Amino acid sequence: MAMTHGSFVWYELMTTDTAAAERFYTSVIGWSAKDAGMPGMNYTLLSAGDAQIAGLMAQPEEVRASGAPPAWLGYILVDDVDGCASEIATKGGKVHRQPDDIPGVGRFAVVADPHGAIFCLFKGRGEPPADRPAPGTPGTPGWHELMAGDGEQAFAFYSDIFGWTKADAMDMGPMGIYQIFAIDGVPAGGIMTKPEQVPVPNWGYYFNVEAIDAAIERVNAGGGQIINGPMEVPGGSWIVQGFDPQGGYFCLVAPKR
Structure with a gap:
């Protein structure tokens, strides 16, 4: 599938025990795991073969304090993160985290639809990966x-x-x-x-x-x-x-x- 506006491009687990979650998902799904090397935070990249599929990180303290359980988030590619977040808010949704930059990676926002289902918006820097695993490939x-x-x-x-x-x-x-x-x-x-x-x-x-x-x-x-x-x-x-x-x-x- 082409990576265009409206495509799911990334998946991220926020959890209470990152080491245990890494062991579980690498065993169950067969992903390989490595540290992303992001300054100031621990973020694990999960890959199927050479293709990076998902990320794993600790729940932010404010999320944990709210009582929210560990959860997977999907990132949807958009042409304009700020404009899309604003549009979602005007159409009854909510912006949980205002648009922000991930240094060297892209721009994102955490939003929800009008009934509260949470997802993320994303626009990367540079060109997306040219080679994507075939549909149905384990780990994708x-x-x-x-x-x-x-x-x-x-x-x-x-x-x-x-x-x-x-x-x-x-x-x-x-x-x-x-x-x-x-x-x-x-x-x-x-x-x-x-x-x-x-x-x-x-x-x-x-x-x-x-x-x-x-x-x-x-x-x-x-x-x-x-x-x-x-x-x-x-x-x-x-x-x-x-x-x-x-x-x-x-x-x-x-x-x-």
Whole structure:
């Protein structure tokens, strides 16, 4: 997928125990890990082969003090971070962290949609990496899923801000409509109104693994918890959702059991 306005380009885990989280995710997903060498902070880069996929850092003190659990954040590429953050605020969203620079990397902001689901905006310096792993490569992102306050309203919001378009929609019966969205014409994720048992609207990110049953064994061995699945989804892939040992919500997808 081309890295254009509206594309997910980075994933970041803020957690309470970075060393334990690194052990868990490198085992479960197969990432390699190395320190980013950022002055003044510890930030771990997680890679699939030569491709950097995600980052890992300690929760900022103010986030931990608020009682927020460890969580994955998705970064969405935009042409203008400041302008997009302002637009989100005027359309009912919230800016949790005003646009700021990451020295030598780019500019970002932490924002939320009108129902409170948090994500990040990002614009990098220089050109993005030319070579991206093929879709489905273990360790790469495979799907993005929003449990929204209101699925229809959420799709309208993200479509307006990022230009996402509707792909297939699945009728989930009492659970409502699962609307698949496309980025540059390529299906990239789904949006649905959250079930009552999901406490707050949130984004979930599915990372590719080779086989779901083996990944479940690694999750259990590493002290994580599977809360849903394994479940086969349309197209033949298998998914699970769970919590890591620190309580961070994560998802996995694989082409086989």
